[in-house]
Amino acid sequence: MKSLTLDHTSFWYPATASPALRDVSLDVAQGEIVALVGALGAGASTLLLVAADLAPRVIGGRLAGAVARRDRSGIVLPTPWTQTSGMAFTVWDEVAFGPANLGWPTHEIARQVDRALERLELVPLASRDPVTLSGGELQRVIIAAILAMDPGLVLFDEPAAELDGEGARTLWRLIRLLAKDGKAVLLATSALDALPDVADRVVWLENGAVRAVGTPDLLADVVVCDAGLGTSVATVWRAGGLPEPYPLTVADAVQRWR
Amino acid sequence: MAVSPVLRLDGVSFSYGAVPALAAVSFAIAAGERVALVGRNGAGKSTLVRLVAGLERPDEGAVWVGDWDTRDCVPEQLARRIGSMFQHADQQLFASTVRDDVSFGPRALGVEEREVERRTDHALEDLDLTSHAAHHPYDLPPAFRKLAALAGALALEPTLLVLDEPTVGLDRALRARVTRALLARSAAGVALLVITHDLTFAAESLQRVLVLDRGRLACDERLAGLVGDASRLEPLGLVPPPVAALSAALDLPGRPVRGAEVARELARVARGRLAP
Numbered sequence: 001m002k003s004l005t006l007d008h009t010s011f012w013y014p015a016t017a018s019p020a021l022r023d024v025s026l027d028v029a030q031g032e033i034v035a036l037v038g039a040l041g042a043g044a045s046t047l048l049l050v051a052a053d054l055a056p057r058v059i060g061g062r063l064a065g066a067v068a069r070r071d072r073s074g075i076v077l078p079t080p081w082t083q084t085s086g087m088a089f090t091v092w093d094e095v096a097f098g099p100a101n102l103g104w105p106t107h108e109i110a111r112q113v114d115r116a117l118e119r120l121e122l123v124p125l126a127s128r129d130p131v132t133l134s135g136g137e138l139q140r141v142i143i144a145a146i147l148a149m150d151p152g153l154v155l156f157d158e159p160a161a162e163l164d165g166e167g168a169r170t171l172w173r174l175i176r177l178l179a180k181d182g183k184a185v186l187l188a189t190s191a192l193d194a195l196p197d198v199a200d201r202v203v204w205l206e207n208g209a210v211r212a213v214g215t216p217d218l219l220a221d222v223v224v225c226d227a228g229l230g231t232s233v234a235t236v237w238r239a240g241g242l243p244e245p246y247p248l249t250v251a252d253a254v255q256r257w258r
Numbered sequence: 259m260a261v262s263p264v265l266r267l268d269g270v271s272f273s274y275g276a277v278p279a280l281a282a283v284s285f286a287i288a289a290g291e292r293v294a295l296v297g298r299n300g301a302g303k304s305t306l307v308r309l310v311a312g313l314e315r316p317d318e319g320a321v322w323v324g325d326w327d328t329r330d331c332v333p334e335q336l337a338r339r340i341g342s343m344f345q346h347a348d349q350q351l352f353a354s355t356v357r358d359d360v361s362f363g364p365r366a367l368g369v370e371e372r373e374v375e376r377r378t379d380h381a382l383e384d385l386d387l388t389s390h391a392a393h394h395p396y397d398l399p400p401a402f403r404k405l406a407a408l409a410g411a412l413a414l415e416p417t418l419l420v421l422d423e424p425t426v427g428l429d430r431a432l433r434a435r436v437t438r439a440l441l442a443r444s445a446a447g448v449a450l451l452v453i454t455h456d457l458t459f460a461a462e463s464l465q466r467v468l469v470l471d472r473g474r475l476a477c478d479e480r481l482a483g484l485v486g487d488a489s490r491l492e493p494l495g496l497v498p499p500p501v502a503a504l505s506a507a508l509d510l511p512g513r514p515v516r517g518a519e520v521a522r523e524l525a526r527v528a529r530g531r532l533a534p
Contacts, residue, residue, distance in 0.1 A: 040401050040429050078427065079400075081346065132274070135345050135423070136299030136455075161426045164299050164455045165497030190429050193458075193500050228430045232458060232500040236517050240524035250503045257508050 002070060003153045003184030004028045004051055009065035010208075011050050016061075020046040022209040023065070028153065028184045030071075033175060035195050036188040037219070037229050038205035044188035047205070048075060048155045051186055071152025071184065074098075078158040080142040084130050091133075091141050092117070092126045098149040109148075116144035119174055135162040143171070147178075154178055156187035160194065172198045192219055193231050196248050204229065220248040262325065263288050264339075264418045264449040265310065269319035272305060279305040281473045282319070289417065292440070292450045294460040294481055297470035298495040303453045304345060306470070307422050310451070312336040324417065338367060341411030343421045348403035351395040351410075356387060359395055360409045367414070374413075381412035384439040401428050408436065412443065419443065422453045437463040458499040461485050461515040469494050482515045 004027060011021040021043050028034045036044040049055035052075040056063050077083050088094035095116055099109040117123050120140040125133065130141060139162040146154065156175070160168040172194050179185055179200075189195070195202060196216040204212045204224060218224055220234035222244060230238065233253050234246040247253035263286035272280045280302045287293055295303050308314045309321050312333040321328040323339050341363070344350065353359035361378040369377070382388045385405045395403050404427060411419055419440070425433045433456075440463050444450055454460050460467070460481060467484050469477035471494060477484065484490060485502045498506070502515040510523040 040432065041399055079346075079349075132277075134300045134304065158427065162299075162423075164297070164495055165457070165491075166495035167299055168455075169497060190427075192430075232517070233504055236501050236504065236521050237524065239517065239521035240528070241521075242524055242528055250500055250507050253504055254507050 001030045002027045002068070003030050004070070004073075004186065005066075005068040006047075006050070007066040007068070009050065009063065009067055011046060011055060011064075012062045013046075013055075014060040020208050021050065022207065024205075024208075024210055026203060026210065026213075028186050030152070030184050031179050031182050032200050033179045033185040033187070033198060034201045034203060035199035035216075036186070036203050036205055037190075037192060037195070038211075039228065042205040043208040044205055045078070045157050046208070048157050048186065048188055051075075051153070052155050069153065072149075073153040073155055074146035074149050074151030075155040076143050076146050076157065076159050078161055080135070080139040080162065083142045083145075084138070089129050090127050091122060091130055094130050094141055095122075095145045095148050098145050102149060112148040112150060113144075116148040119147065119177075120144040121170065136164055136167050139163060140167065140171075143174075151183070153184045153186070156185070156189075158189055158191075159187060160189065160191050168194065192229060193233075195219060196231065217248060220246040220252075222246070263322075264291075264324060265451065266322040267306075267309075267319065268322070270306075270309060270316045270321060271318040272302075272309060272314060272316055274305075279473055280309070280316075280470075283470075283473075283475050284319075285468060285475060285478055287418070287449045287451060289447045289449055290444050291466060292444050292464040293452065294464040294467045295451060295453045295470065296455070296457070296460070296467060296494075296496060297476075301470040302473040303470055304422055307342065307344070307420050307451075307453060310418075310420050311340060311342045334366075337363065337414060337416075339417050341414040341416040341419045343407050343411045343419075343424060345422045345426075347407035347422075348400045348427070351403055351406060354394055355392055356395055356398070356406045356409075357382070357391040359406055360387075360391075360413050363410050363414045377413045377415055381409040384412060384442060385409050385435055401432055404428065405432065405435070408439070412439065416448065418449045418451065420451045423455070424452060425454065425456045425459045433459050434462075457485050457496065458501065461499055461502055462517065469496075482513070485515050486513050 006024050006026045009024045010019045012019045038044050052073050085097040096109050096113045099112050199216050202216050202218045219231045224230050225234050225238045231248055237246045247256050266286040267283050270283045312328045312331050351359045361374050364374045364377050467481040486506050488498045491498050501517050501520050505513050505520050514520050
């Protein structure tokens with residue numbers, strides 16, 4: 001079942017002549033993880049804003065084509081410190097803010113908040129004031145706050161940016177679990193090396209348009225490597241002048257090296 | 259004659275009220291050294307940077323910036339020796355052009371106007387920002403604002419650059435720009451202390467690593483040795499960068515960790531295998 005469908009979608013920011021998204025057709029199914037990759041300014045963040053129904057509804061601009069959403073969506077922005085409610089003095093209350101605004105009964109709010117805190121390993125921080133947290137801790141709080149609203153479509157913009165290595169690994173595992181629970185996940189990331197283990201499909205955006213779609217193997221493609229979007233292993237393999245096909249991961253490389 | 263270090267921490271401890279952040283941390287950094295500061299979220303890295311920049315004072319011990327004890331200095335004075343970039347620096351720009359923002363620091367230090375211009379040009383060029391000099395910072399994407407903030411720190415022409423997560427939000431091409439600029443400054447004698455979770459960037463740019471673990475200094479050693487050793491990274495909450503993991507998995511001679519060196523070794527070993 002499709003959770004999100006973009007059909008020949010273009011989008012223009014307010015007061016701009018050229019579109020930030022050009023004729024994008026893309027869908028994300030329930031239980032699927034789709035990763036958007038591209039150079040800075042390629043349109044990945046814009047696509048997430050459109051998917052979240054924030055563009056043009058909240059930020060203005062103009063949309064052409066069709067966007068169909070089956071599920072309520074939640075978006076995790078790349079700047080967690082801009083996404084706090086500013087009205088909660090504990091992490092627990094911060095995470096409860098969204099569900100409370102959905103008008104749920106108290107016991108349901110508590111159930112969802114406790115579950116989200118557990119999943120993000122935030123239980124020990126539940127009574128801390130959000131303003132005292134480190135960047136990585138706050139990023140996890142925001143992710144918990146979005147998940148506590150139980151969205152069917154989860155949108156992540158650079159979700160691992162503030163996280164340490166272990167925190168990033170935990171997050172990628174959690175994203176796989178979300179998909180297993182049947183949620184549709186659309187994410188934009190520059191953490192290309194994480195994608196072979198995370199994404200079902202990879203979408204390469206260039207100048208606002210879809211340049212290629214494929215499995216994560218796309219990240220070992222010659223053209224993708226030349227665009228600076230290959231995995232580290234594929235990129236270094238190519239730089240060494242070794243023959244194609246390039247290995248995607250360390251494990252692939254070890255196999256090819258034998 | 260021993261050269262005095264650019265930065266020295268002597269048994270530094272610091273707490274936020276009852277919450278301890280750093281405990282008895284000691285190390286020194288020499289001119290031109292390139293040092294990574296790594297550790298889990300909440301390990302005390304950003305606190306350490308705030309102490310070095312003089313925004314906090316140690317509860318115990320001392321922070322020396324050259325021959326200045328930070329307890330006797332205000333941050334404005336320390337800015338003559340330290341260029342800092344804090345987390346979320348892309349939100350801390352305030353001038354109406356990138357150029358004005360970058361030149362603000364040296365101008366505020368009372369540097370002579372022609373020298374301000376020279377330093378600003380140099381910093382903008384180092385990060386390929388010259389073509390954005392006349393733009394309003396908030397007309398640029400966050401990644402470019404971050405580069406502008408870094409240019410502002412470079413324009414101070416300090417003896418020590420202290421950078422908190424300089425590559426977050428940058429793509430590979432922009433990370434390479436930062437690496438290039440930092441290597442050039444370090445070659446000219448500037449010491450670097452860089453907080454980063456990005457061990458790939460660290461392996462490309464830096465040579466020594468300090469690991470903070472719950473406020474204590476758990477490691478102080480050559481970066482290439484640590485990033486190539488998954489068994490030691492794991493307990494520190496760190497994940498080996500793929501290029502270093504590749505080098506280790508294929509047992510490349512010398513176990514290089516920088517991309518260009520690994521590529522060279524791959525090519526050399528592969529050629530050797532083909533030779534009769």
